[in-house]
Amino acid sequence: MAKQGTLRQRLRDVTAEAMLEAAERAMVKKGYDKATMAQIAAEAGCATGTFYLYFKNKEELFEAIIARHGKVLFETARAGMETTDDPLEKVRRGAEGHLRYIHQHKPFFRLFLTAMPMRQRTLHAKLSPRVRQQHEDYSQLELEALRAAQKKGQVRRDLPVELLQQFMDAVGINIVEEFLFSNCKRSLDEQMEIIWGLITGGIGARSSHERS
Amino acid sequence: MAKQGTLRQRLRDVTAEAMLEAAERAMVKKGYDKATMAQIAAEAGCATGTFYLYFKNKEELFEAIIARHGKVLFETARAGMETTDDPLEKVRRGAEGHLRYIHQHKPFFRLFLTAMPMRQRTLHAKLSPRVRQQHEDYSQLELEALRAAQKKGQVRRDLPVELLQQFMDAVGINIVEEFLFSNCKRSLDEQMEIIWGLITGGIGARSSHERS
Amino acid sequence: MAKQGTLRQRLRDVTAEAMLEAAERAMVKKGYDKATMAQIAAEAGCATGTFYLYFKNKEELFEAIIARHGKVLFETARAGMETTDDPLEKVRRGAEGHLRYIHQHKPFFRLFLTAMPMRQRTLHAKLSPRVRQQHEDYSQLELEALRAAQKKGQVRRDLPVELLQQFMDAVGINIVEEFLFSNCKRSLDEQMEIIWGLITGGIGARSSHERS
Amino acid sequence: MAKQGTLRQRLRDVTAEAMLEAAERAMVKKGYDKATMAQIAAEAGCATGTFYLYFKNKEELFEAIIARHGKVLFETARAGMETTDDPLEKVRRGAEGHLRYIHQHKPFFRLFLTAMPMRQRTLHAKLSPRVRQQHEDYSQLELEALRAAQKKGQVRRDLPVELLQQFMDAVGINIVEEFLFSNCKRSLDEQMEIIWGLITGGIGARSSHERS
DNA sequence: CATGAATGAGTGTTCATTCAT
DNA sequence: CATGAATGAACACTCATTCAT
Structure with missing residues (x-):
């Protein structure tokens, strides 16, 4: 259970990391306000909703x-x-x-x-x-x-x-x-x-x- | 005609001045983006549309x-x-x-x-x-x-x-x-x-x- | 009184005629919807409000x-x-x-x-x-x-x-x-x-x- | 993947079809210009924004x-x-x-x-x-x-x-x-x-x- | 966990019409 | 009669966030 938790955690971190990179790329391109969550998600190759599993909001x-x-x-x-x-x-x-x-x-x-x-x-x-x-x-x-x-x-x-x-x-x-x-x-x-x-x-x- | 123009112009300037002051007040309060034209107009004590007689846009x-x-x-x-x-x-x-x-x-x-x-x-x-x-x-x-x-x-x-x-x-x-x-x-x-x-x-x- | 009325009437008609011509010019140029009352008035060389003395509305x-x-x-x-x-x-x-x-x-x-x-x-x-x-x-x-x-x-x-x-x-x-x-x-x-x-x-x- | 795509596409088409029907109903009722997107959406039983997922604009x-x-x-x-x-x-x-x-x-x-x-x-x-x-x-x-x-x-x-x-x-x-x-x-x-x-x-x- | 369709509140701007001067 | 400044309702469109699947 503990190990699994750790594994889960590690996976979670990897995912979050990738999302941050993608979001940064999108925001750098468009600016914070103009980078929509949709564009960011597209950049990350996942659905909009997924971001809200990792971050409370924009x-x-x-x-x-x-x-x-x-x-x-x-x-x-x-x-x-x-x-x-x-x-x-x-x-x-x-x-x-x-x-x-x-x-x-x-x-x-x-x-x-x-x-x-x-x-x-x-x-x-x-x-x-x-x-x-x-x-x-x-x-x-x-x-x-x-x-x-x-x-x-x-x-x-x-x-x-x-x-x-x-x-x-x-x-x-x-x-x-x-x-x-x-x-x-x-x-x-x-x-x-x-x-x-x-x-x-x-x-x-x-x-x-x-x-x- | 010239005098009238001057008078009109003067009135216009006074109004514009007052609007600028009101707009500044509203924006100072809320920030540029969050200060809506409606709020700004309210602050100035006039209708939204009136602002567009004096300034092309926000x-x-x-x-x-x-x-x-x-x-x-x-x-x-x-x-x-x-x-x-x-x-x-x-x-x-x-x-x-x-x-x-x-x-x-x-x-x-x-x-x-x-x-x-x-x-x-x-x-x-x-x-x-x-x-x-x-x-x-x-x-x-x-x-x-x-x-x-x-x-x-x-x-x-x-x-x-x-x-x-x-x-x-x-x-x-x-x-x-x-x-x-x-x-x-x-x-x-x-x-x-x-x-x-x-x-x-x-x-x-x-x-x-x-x-x- | 009657004569004056007639004179008045004639003047009124002349004015209305001129306004119609101007309005037609403006509308032909821009189209009915896109010709604003302001543009029409400008074309006629009078104020917006004046039109409403001669015609109920657009x-x-x-x-x-x-x-x-x-x-x-x-x-x-x-x-x-x-x-x-x-x-x-x-x-x-x-x-x-x-x-x-x-x-x-x-x-x-x-x-x-x-x-x-x-x-x-x-x-x-x-x-x-x-x-x-x-x-x-x-x-x-x-x-x-x-x-x-x-x-x-x-x-x-x-x-x-x-x-x-x-x-x-x-x-x-x-x-x-x-x-x-x-x-x-x-x-x-x-x-x-x-x-x-x-x-x-x-x-x-x-x-x-x-x-x- | 292909099947899923087809399924998604089919659902999308069905929805779009329903929206078109609703929009037609609303426009027939009010006319193109006077039928607001809000009314059209109400007719379709969905939110305004939803239409913009299927059609670029009015x-x-x-x-x-x-x-x-x-x-x-x-x-x-x-x-x-x-x-x-x-x-x-x-x-x-x-x-x-x-x-x-x-x-x-x-x-x-x-x-x-x-x-x-x-x-x-x-x-x-x-x-x-x-x-x-x-x-x-x-x-x-x-x-x-x-x-x-x-x-x-x-x-x-x-x-x-x-x-x-x-x-x-x-x-x-x-x-x-x-x-x-x-x-x-x-x-x-x-x-x-x-x-x-x-x-x-x-x-x-x-x-x-x-x-x- | 992941999805992505659906949401709906929120905003800048236009313009026919009015009315105090 | 004439003016034109002021009005304010109306509208298309966006997008962060949610939630049923």
Whole structure:
């Protein structure tokens, strides 16, 4: 019974995964609102009703798609952070992880930025609890690194870390948005360098500069 | 005839103005998509059909709302720029003008950022030609100021002014977005100081720093 | 008072006439349903409301247009009949009068056949009483002529005149319809000859044939 | 799979058939334009949306109704033609087939003649390709029969067969229209005899008469 | 589990008609 | 008489969701 349950569960997950992929494809093609459940089902090669066995409604379906990316995104970023001990470099590698993942999934992020169904684009938006948690966790790690960097004098001390983080997010997200929607020809590494240059300027060890 | 035309025109404008206000109120309340023409009309205290005497359709109605704000927004910003001759200060005052206006019209900008109907959130989005032009014009002024600032060594020279501007927009928009959607208690001036601090860091006269 | 009334009446008629012409132009251009009262008013160079001072509603406006043509059409046909004493020739000249008038007002008749608003195309349709009467009157004259022709052995006697008339109408109307809607290059006289040839065949003095 | 497909298809056809019948009933009652989709759905005992699973829109729904009748109408007429070898008799039986079918479906033909949605009443009107083809095919057969009849001296030779056919259509359609809209008490056979009598007169072997 | 036919509430838009000025 | 701004009922069509099979 237990084994069967597990097997069932595994099958269920595989199916759900396939459906998410199909739904993402359809939504990327048409946009969230204009992708009808019928089209999504056609893309998945199953009946409309079937989706409702796996997801409560269209919105939750989209949230699941987001969650699926969110999980990998934050895992990647966290993994990046752990490849070094230097606080500021931690932050940079985390950011780079983000950027790299987004780069590899441009169409989805275009969809995400463009068509969030709840129309709440802020980072604090009401995402699915799972993603929210993932974001929260990553956020904590980043804050810790920023605090350490402050201690080491790598970043300015006159502003709270929360604000520095907010600034980083702002720069990151919006510049990435530019890169996503414009036909940016710059390579990933060039982009990263530019973004990081700007961020460093903003959060950099100002006090020391000012002193000098 | 001319006078009558003027009178008619004036009445028309007053009515259109009132309708725009009502529509804005309704959309702010419900969001662009969910605010039905019926609700909007109710808010304006007139019949549905009446709106179609003044605006071709729902989308143009929204564009008119945007244009109405856009006009004042950019005029304010431009006026701010012209109160000084120092290039970098020009840029700062322009940005401050933006921020101040947005602050005074939070609900609308929440709507705007949240519910753009064409789902094109980039700054270069296809707005109504009028707004687009206004934005373009302001953009040119800002670029000129940035170039002058570069010449005077007030901002870094290693990046093209277009990129610096993009960075400023990114910071401005997204931080403002934060302020709009979170319950930010900071005063306008505090906000401006923070934003400008970060921006200055990013675009600041880096070359000299690096030399040192 | 009486004179003034007459003057007023004359002015009224002139105005109404102009409105009818304008309305016909607009409807011919767009079709009955698609010609909006606004467009019609624009064509007439007056306000929408003005039409409702002269005609109860759109349908009566159209009926008035029909009546205006009907009057002349039947007068022409009747006049034609009275230019001869031979019964069958009377009938022919009446028919020719019809055809000639229709020919000179193709656009209107296309409109009429195409877009009758009450969607009642039969000749016995509920036209405005005036036109109905005019049609009735002409019909009587034609029947009398046919009866006389029967007596003289010019047309078959085995069918009632009403049926012969019906047959004539049928041929006339539908062949004319063909001529109106197809790009018929035949001259009016050629057309008339063909139609009359067919009609003569149908109603012609059969009894003599049968004897032979 | 094939069997299932056939079963599904069969069910679909049955449903579509029922919907067509209901729609025809509703439209016959109210007229094409005034029969709303809601009323039609009520007549069919289903929801509005359901119709859109079977027909793209109201116009195609009507076209399907027409096509359904057209198919049987022309098949009946053709079958009638093939029951004899005499050319003129072929033509007569074809016409009789038409008349008989129309007689059995008076309400529909009243609707058809009254409310053609595209407002193109000519016989060459833009019907659905299927019906158009069916009409075309039958038309060809009739023309061949007329040509054969001309050769045998059964019908006049001084006019092209196309014109004779046009004449027949004209008489047929319009007389039938009369019969449909007036309260004609004549039996089908009587009607046919009359129509055929008139047609024979028009297209009859004139040349021989003229010679005599 | 899967299906897909059926649902029906919901919406933007048009336009003949009215009526205060 | 003339105006034309305002009206608001009416309608075709869509699509997320359900449920009998």
